Amino acid sequence: MTFPFTKAAAGALMACAVAFGAGAAGVAPAEAKTLRMAYDADPVSMDPHEQLSGGTLQFSHMVFDPLVRFTRDLAYEPRLAESWEQIDDRTMRFKLREGVTFHSGNPFTAEDVVFTVERLKQSPDFKGLFEPFVGAKAVDDHTVDLITKEPYPLTLTMATYIFPMDKAFYTGTDENGEPKDAVVKHGNSFASRNSSGTGPFVVRSREQGVRLEFGRFADYWDTESPGNVSEIIFTPIKEAPTRVASLLSGGVDFIAPVPPTDLERLGNEADVNLVTMPGTRIITFQMNQDRVDAFKDVRVRQAIVHAINNEGIVEKIMKGFATVAAQQSAEGQAGHVPELTPRYDLEAAKALMAEAGYADGFSVSMMAPNNRYVNDAKIAEAVASMLARINIKVDLTTMPKAQYWPKFDERAADMMMIGWHPDTEDSANYTEFLLMTPDPETGYGQYNSGNYSNPRVDELIVQSQSMVDLDERAKVLQEVERILYEDAAFVPLHWQNLAWAARQGVHIEDVVNVMNFPYLGDLVIED
Amino acid sequence: MAFVAFFIKRLLQAALVMFVISLIGFSIQDNLGDPLRELVGQSVSEAERQALRDEMGLNDPFLVQYWRFLGNAVQGDLGDSYFFKRPALEVIADKFPATLDLVIGATLIIVLVSIPMGCYCAIRPKDALARTVMGASIVGISIPVFLTAIFLIYVFSVNLGWLASFGRGENLVEILPGWETGFLTLEGLAHLVLPSIALSSIMLPLFIRLIRSEMMEVLEQDYIRFAWAKGLAPRRVWFLHAFKNTLLPVITVGGVQVGTMLAYTILTETVFQWPGLGFMFIEAVTRVDTPLIIAYIIVVGLIFVVTNTVVDLIYTMVNPTVRMVGAQT
Numbered sequence: 128m129t130f131p132f133t134k135a136a137a138g139a140l141m142a143c144a145v146a147f148g149a150g151a152a153g154v155a156p157a158e159a160k161t162l163r164m165a166y167d168a169d170p171v172s173m174d175p176h177e178q179l180s181g182g183t184l185q186f187s188h189m190v191f192d193p194l195v196r197f198t199r200d201l202a203y204e205p206r207l208a209e210s211w212e213q214i215d216d217r218t219m220r221f222k223l224r225e226g227v228t229f230h231s232g233n234p235f236t237a238e239d240v241v242f243t244v245e246r247l248k249q250s251p252d253f254k255g256l257f258e259p260f261v262g263a264k265a266v267d268d269h270t271v272d273l274i275t276k277e278p279y280p281l282t283l284t285m286a287t288y289i290f291p292m293d294k295a296f297y298t299g300t301d302e303n304g305e306p307k308d309a310v311v312k313h314g315n316s317f318a319s320r321n322s323s324g325t326g327p328f329v330v331r332s333r334e335q336g337v338r339l340e341f342g343r344f345a346d347y348w349d350t351e352s353p354g355n356v357s358e359i360i361f362t363p364i365k366e367a368p369t370r371v372a373s374l375l376s377g378g379v380d381f382i383a384p385v386p387p388t389d390l391e392r393l394g395n396e397a398d399v400n401l402v403t404m405p406g407t408r409i410i411t412f413q414m415n416q417d418r419v420d421a422f423k424d425v426r427v428r429q430a431i432v433h434a435i436n437n438e439g440i441v442e443k444i445m446k447g448f449a450t451v452a453a454q455q456s457a458e459g460q461a462g463h464v465p466e467l468t469p470r471y472d473l474e475a476a477k478a479l480m481a482e483a484g485y486a487d488g489f490s491v492s493m494m495a496p497n498n499r500y501v502n503d504a505k506i507a508e509a510v511a512s513m514l515a516r517i518n519i520k521v522d523l524t525t526m527p528k529a530q531y532w533p534k535f536d537e538r539a540a541d542m543m544m545i546g547w548h549p550d551t552e553d554s555a556n557y558t559e560f561l562l563m564t565p566d567p568e569t570g571y572g573q574y575n576s577g578n579y580s581n582p583r584v585d586e587l588i589v590q591s592q593s594m595v596d597l598d599e600r601a602k603v604l605q606e607v608e609r610i611l612y613e614d615a616a617f618v619p620l621h622w623q624n625l626a627w628a629a630r631q632g633v634h635i636e637d638v639v640n641v642m643n644f645p646y647l648g649d650l651v652i653e654d
Numbered sequence: 655m656a657f658v659a660f661f662i663k664r665l666l667q668a669a670l671v672m673f674v675i676s677l678i679g680f681s682i683q684d685n686l687g688d689p690l691r692e693l694v695g696q697s698v699s700e701a702e703r704q705a706l707r708d709e710m711g712l713n714d715p716f717l718v719q720y721w722r723f724l725g726n727a728v729q730g731d732l733g734d735s736y737f738f739k740r741p742a743l744e745v746i747a748d749k750f751p752a753t754l755d756l757v758i759g760a761t762l763i764i765v766l767v768s769i770p771m772g773c774y775c776a777i778r779p780k781d782a783l784a785r786t787v788m789g790a791s792i793v794g795i796s797i798p799v800f801l802t803a804i805f806l807i808y809v810f811s812v813n814l815g816w817l818a819s820f821g822r823g824e825n826l827v828e829i830l831p832g833w834e835t836g837f838l839t840l841e842g843l844a845h846l847v848l849p850s851i852a853l854s855s856i857m858l859p860l861f862i863r864l865i866r867s868e869m870m871e872v873l874e875q876d877y878i879r880f881a882w883a884k885g886l887a888p889r890r891v892w893f894l895h896a897f898k899n900t901l902l903p904v905i906t907v908g909g910v911q912v913g914t915m916l917a918y919t920i921l922t923e924t925v926f927q928w929p930g931l932g933f934m935f936i937e938a939v940t941r942v943d944t945p946l947i948i949a950y951i952i953v954v955g956l957i958f959v960v961t962n963t964v965v966d967l968i969y970t971m972v973n974p975t976v977r978m979v980g981a982q983t
Contacts (some may be wrong), residue, residue, distance in 0.1 A: 165820075171737065179695030251702045252695045311691050312706060315739045336937065337821075337929040364820055364927045365937070368804050372819045376811040498940070529687025529942045536688075536700075550697055560697060570699040583783055 148453030160652040161358040162633070164381040165370050169339055169363040173330060174318035175290050176310050179252035179550065181643055184521035188360070188644045189341060190230075191290035194221060194240070195283060195566040199640045201459055201552065203283055206290055206327065207235065216278040216595060217261075221286070223269040227348040229293040231323040237265035242294040242308075244273070245518070250310045255570070256288060256550060259592075278593045280600055284551050293323035327352070327648030328359060338362055347648070354649040371628075374399065380633050380652070383643075385626035387501060393628050403626045404635045405450045406643070407457040408548035409557065411502055412493075412510060412618040413577035419491055419541045420526045422577070426483040428615035433476035434517045435510055437469055444505050449621035454608045455547075455557035457622050459641075461597070462554025462604030467612050470617075476517050488518025495523070498530040501623055507544055510618075533575060543576045552642065554604040555591050562616055563588060579616045664966075668959040675955040676727065679948040680720050689736055689942040703835075732952065733945030737938070742949035746931065751833045752822060752845060753919055753930035758837075759850030764858050772865025773900075776873065777892060779866075782943065788866075791859030797919055803852040803925040810848060818845040820927040849926040853918055855910055869900040902969075909965030913958045 171178050187193070206456035208221040208333035227235040237400065244263040247253045259281075261274040273282055297308045299610040301317040309316050321543070322330055324579045325348065341359040363381065364370040367386035373379045385393060385401070393401045412429065414422040421427045441449045453469045456462035480486055491514075495507035504525040511521035524540070535543055549556030564580040565572030571585070587607050594600040625643055629635045632653040689712070690703045707713050711722070726733065729832070732742045775784040811819035823845040826834035836842025871879065873896055881891045919932035931950065938946040 172739075178693070179697065209919060251706065252698050254702075255697055255699060314734070319739060334929075336934070362821060363926070365933075366925050366927065369807065369820050369925055369927055372804075372807045372812050376807075376815060376819050378811075378819050527687070527940065529691065530685075531687075532691040533688045547696075550695075567700060570701075573697075573700065 149442065157620065158645050159357045160355050161360065162356045162381060162647070162650065162652065163360045163362070163379045165362050165364040165373055165379045166383055166531075167363065167365055167367075167370070169336060172319040173322045173333070174316065175292070175322075176246055176250040176253055176580070177312060177316075177319060177323075179256070184642070185326075185644050187290045189324070189647055190322050190326045190330060191292070191327045192326050194223075194289045194291070195287040196287055196646070197552070197640060197642060201641065202349060203287075206287065211283070211286075213595075214272070217275050219273045219282045219286075220266070221271050221273065223271060224348060225269055227325050228346050229296065229323045229325055230344055231293055231296045232330050233293050233295045233323070235293075235325055236268045237271040239291045239294045239338055240271045240289065240533075241265050242297070243289055243291045244291065246297075246308060247289070251312060253288070256285060257545065260285070276434060278595050280535065280592070280595050280597060281551055281553055284553060290324065290326075292318075296321075296323040328568060336363060349648065352649050353651050354647070355652060356647060356650050359647065374628055374630065377630070381625040381627070381629040381635060383645075385628045387446045387626075390446065390448055390626060398631045399636060400629045400631050400633060401626065402628070402639055403448070403624055404639065404641060405457065406548070406625045407460065407552065407624045407641060408500075408546055408623045409452055410449075410454050410503075410506070410544070410546045410620040411455075411456070411561070412542050412544055412578070412620070413561070413575070414618070415538060415543070415577050417578045418538070419489075421483070421485055421489055422541070424483045425614060426479045427485060429470075430476045430479035430483070430485075430517055431514065431519070432615045432618050433470050433479065434519075435474045435513050435620075436471040438471060440506055440509055441621050444509060445500050445621065448624045449501075450624065452619040452621050454612060454619060455561070456604070456608055460552065461555045461601040462608050464608045464612075466603045473516060480517050486518070488520065490520040490522065491541035493521045493523045493542040494531065494534055494543035495525050497525040497530045499528040499531065500544075500546045503546075506620065510620075522592040525647070535574070538576045538578075542618075545574055545576065547574070554608070555588050558584065558588050558607055558611070562611060577617060579614070581610065581614060584610055595633060664963050668956075668963070670754060671959055672952060672955060675952055676724070676948070677720070680723060681716070683944045683948065684716075686939065686947065687942045689944055691760055692941045692943075693736060727952075732949040735938070735943050735946040735949075737941050737943045737946070742946045743953075745934065745946060746949055746953055748832070749929060749931045749934045751835065752928060753916075753923070753932060755822075755836050755846060756849055756853055756922065756928060756930060757912070757915055759846050760853035760857070763850055763854040764861055767854075768858055768861035768865055772862045773869060773892065773897065775862065775866040776869035779870065787862065791862050794855055794859040797855070799852055799856055799921045800925060802855045803849070803922060806848045806852055807867040807925070816844075817848050819848075821845060822929060849922050849928055852925070853915065853922045856918055857915060860911075861904070861908075865900060865904060865942060868903055869896060872896045872899050905968060906965060909961050909968075912961045913954075916957065 168182055170182040171180070172183070173186070175183060175187040175191055177183065192206045195203045196206050198204045207224050207227065209224050210222045212220055214220045223240070227233060229241035241263045244257065244260065245496070247257045248260070248262065255587060258515065259275050259279045261276055264272045264274060266272055273286065297318060299381060301307050305316065307317040309318070310328060311319065326348070327344055327347050329344050331340040331342045332423045333339050339361040341361070343357045364373060370382050371389045372385065374382045389402070390403070393399045414428055416422045438451050441447065441451050450457070451469050454464060466506055480488070493507060493511060495503050507523055507525055511523045514521050526534070534540070535545070545561065547558050547561055559571055560574045562575055562579050563571040563585050565575050565578065584607055586605050591600050591603045594603065610626070625641070627635050627639050627645065634651045635645060638650050694703060694706070712717065723733065730743070732739060735742045735745050738745045771787055775787055778784050807819045810817045822836050822900060823841040825839040825841040826836050827838040827842070828834050836846050877950070878891060878896055881895050916932070919930060920936050922928065923930045923933035924936055935950045938950065
């Protein structure tokens, strides 16, 4: 086999020469399993702190290990941290696993965690998430404290984002004289080309946008893991039909995402293992109260929510591959209120419009992206035609996401589509970004293109941020969802479902989860 | 000397064209979207984004940015790709061999199929095979490349399992440093066949029809009648006397079509996940990787200018009457 020997690959290879040699030699022929996988895109960088995105986090779970990670039902599972306890209301103490080594051969200690948290606080993408933290403090070699500025309920959630990096490996300067630990968004930094983590896989070669190869790390600490994948060949395949065809023709073993149009077909194929799961990315429309006076009237907003048949959209446009939403928090999240149900009722919508004095309707402009969310443009068209039935004339423009986001920032239309997946998997995160009163100072309401503002909601969310009693906190978050529902603060459509497909014998069902980071280290492949 | 004058004039024209292309390329970048959106996560604050924009010089006035770009461009530096984090020209040079493989593959198919087919249809226009070919070529020309490609994948890759559905394969042969081709291994060829057919599917019917009509016209000319009258063998009349003169317009059109073919590689490469220039470009557009977009536009512009110049030169060699026009200017 030949593989392109790029500069990046050379660097990575030198960095993990030990592991590579051992990996090649240590695998018994009967055990050797290669996973050929195709995603729609490959990770933008080998630096886990360069971009906060699904691709980066997926990569992090392969090459690095977090302190703790979520299980499939959103419970916490120990990884590099063996146990943890809250020692005062601002400090959580983690006992670290002993005998763990990095790909470089360096031992893993508390200093690496301190280094990693400091680096996270430097990263433009991650510093927002780590804003509540003072930092990490090493107590001894295998004990570390995470200290927050205020009492903070999500410390453990944030620990799922701490993938310890090899301090010794990333210290010093590279051949260009740049510091090796620099986080560079748009440059050729050391960390974007080289990696040393503790994870199950070692990057063997990388040609960006074309191919990424991993070998299993011979000295991986988790010897209990059932995973038997010794080699991963990751190919980005952007076109959905090609991705599906590659799986069907046996060119690859595992694909994601699976396009909704092919779900039925793949489900019927005997030798395909299709796994689907409800997700937590909510798709909504916002109604701009600064641009349209009528939207200030709660009856008009309720009328719009009542006029939109989101169950119909899920059934017809999403082919059942989404979960109808009436609130932001998905089932399983703290703020989810089971009693809030979808409100489609055309007669009630017409009555509300009449009551508000808009029986004859009005005209609004609407914008939506056409390549960001699943079927986004089709959904927008459906919503526009549904609004026509209550005499709201919609002037709809759809555009690629690259053009859409600047428009969204300008608040360029009366109704705009926005989808949101909380990085923290926490209910408060939706409201912080989508519906709190916009404030450039704090960053709240950054994606609130409706300019919805309710002081009570703002107060409750701020309150929730320092509540360490999680049951009390859930009640506060549920109250927020109820207020938003009563206020018709936004138009809830659905949560996108997640789907993965593999050939039979590749047991992806055991490693996938709602965050969409399959734990490939634990993947079992049968012949 | 007329030839040198012709050449210098061409060079000056090319420089002007390149300058205009760079200006247009540079001025549309504001309409492509915001590169920062693709560089940072969704929850990153606006202040953080502004700081990055300042750092990257994106907040400078247009003329300042363009001047800086031109200054670097004349030194051969078209900027660094945001996504690949390497000089844009280097990225393009890396992707070029893949596209060249594809273009050569498609050209081979076009040449090997369109010439015999075109001649046959001209010589026996009423024959059933000729009618079938002409009918099929109408269908071929009207089906989008995208559809042809997906159809090919489903038939030959998914159902029959004969050929690969994506990529270039692993066993490529390096013929020059950094220059790999798939033509020399079985695996490389298995990956090349479908994309080459898809890419040729638009141009092939066009060339069959072009060769047919040109040849039919030539066959009506007086010198062919004299050749028949002289009692020459049919093969000699068709393939020596008639075919030679058929080729002239075909070369002209062919030269111009090389550029069009590059445009179609965007579609073909996207469907087949072919790691070449076309796929790189469409990805760069969705990522708003402006330095790479501009570099691509300039390189493709250069390819157009070069191929057209080469075609003109070949033309002067094949058809001596053209040289007169060159000399006058």
